Amino acid sequence: MKAGERIVAHAVVPLDFTYNYRVGQYIERYIKALGEKKIMAVKCQDCGRVFVPPRKICGTCNRILDEWVEVGPEGTIEIFTIGHVKLNKGLVEKIDKPSIIAMVKLDGASSLLPCVINGLDPEKVKKGLRVKAVFKEPPEDSLFDLDHFEPVG
Template sequence: MQEKVHVSGGTALSEQDVHSGEIFMTEDSLDCAFAWDTGVAINRYLTELKNGRIIATECRHCNRIMLPPRLFCELCFKPSSGWVYINDTGVVNTFSICHVHWDASRIKEGEKPYLPAVIEIDGASAGMGIMQLLGEVEPEKIKFGMKVKAVWKPENERTGSITDIKYFKPI
């Protein structure tokens, strides 16, 4: 090689070097959209949430009330036996006190932490429940096995989404 190769001499790259174009980067942003078919089971589940009700499916072979509902039992591999409405109450199976937003940015001073929890719904089989947020409760007051009830959005605001339940509150 005839040309003298310039070397950095061990100086680390800075963010400034990248942003000023000293270091070449190629940028592109993702532009694709999906619309997932919810299918028979989740379609009915979301429709009933819009109605303010929680529906599950039953597997008579395994004696399970399955939530979220599914068209087949993943354990015995038979089609579900039918639909059953269940309560909108349950108990906290596990929870976390979340100090960051979904993008990992920290919650601001004074902002309340998010309280995601697995709620075992009354009427569903043991260990079966739904993932939701807790509300109207101080983080330090949350207990395993605490009884909770769904707080629904007003009927005209429901869209057929899991967020039609705003959160679960202690009862």
């Protein structure tokens, strides 16, 4: 670019508005139970699978799920990844201490729940490890009442 030449290259356009989603009675009931240190799931009366987080419809059977069951609070790590970064609004940022993110099969559940595992050296995480839910005290009536998971014992 020549000295003094001005280029207007970009229009930076933020989208700055908020959606107000209704969580629905299933997530509402799930959150309320978390406050009592319980993890609630729904069972399909056709295929028998137990889903957590609870949702209203079984895709396979195309029916309403209406039988509530308690699962966990212990479970087993089925798949895990060790995070060396985090995403901040879509940008990759390095983190100092690696994180553990796992898909945990809670006792009594058929589906896996995405979880953060704390209190464990990332080098020691493995498939099959038993973990338990740690709840927020006092509860704040949000999804974050299920704060994280940690190794059993």
